[in-house]
Amino acid sequence: MQPTLDEIRSWAATVDVPRAACALGISKSHLYELIKRGQVPFRVASFGNRYRVITSSLIAYLEAC
Numbered sequence: 001m002q003p004t005l006d007e008i009r010s011w012a013a014t015v016d017v018p019r020a021a022c023a024l025g026i027s028k029s030h031l032y033e034l035i036k037r038g039q040v041p042f043r044v045a046s047f048g049n050r051y052r053v054i055t056s057s058l059i060a061y062l063e064a065c
Contacts, residue, residue, distance in 0.1 A: 002022060002023065002025050003022065003023055005059065005062060005063065008023055008055065008058065008059055008062070009059060011055050012055065013054070013055055013056070014045060014052035014053060014054055014055060015052065015053050015055055015058070016051075016052060016053075017031050017032055017035070017051050017052075017053065019053075020053035020058055023058060023062065024058075024062075032051070035051055041061050042054065042057035042058045042060070042061040043057035
């Protein structure tokens with residue numbers, strides 16, 4: 001089930017890709033692919049081969065949609 005904006009606002013400062021994908025209503029594999037191509041409209045932090053989505057950036061994107 002896709003979380004509401006109010007629920008997302010209560011998340012930690014960064015979230016993993018599967019959780020961010022759920023918020024966007026897309027699959028985690030699709031979001032990983034978009035991240036690798038540099039085609040996401042929000043900030044993502046990279047730690048080696050691991051990614052974390054910046055929650056405030058995700059919220060700003062969702063509010064603009």
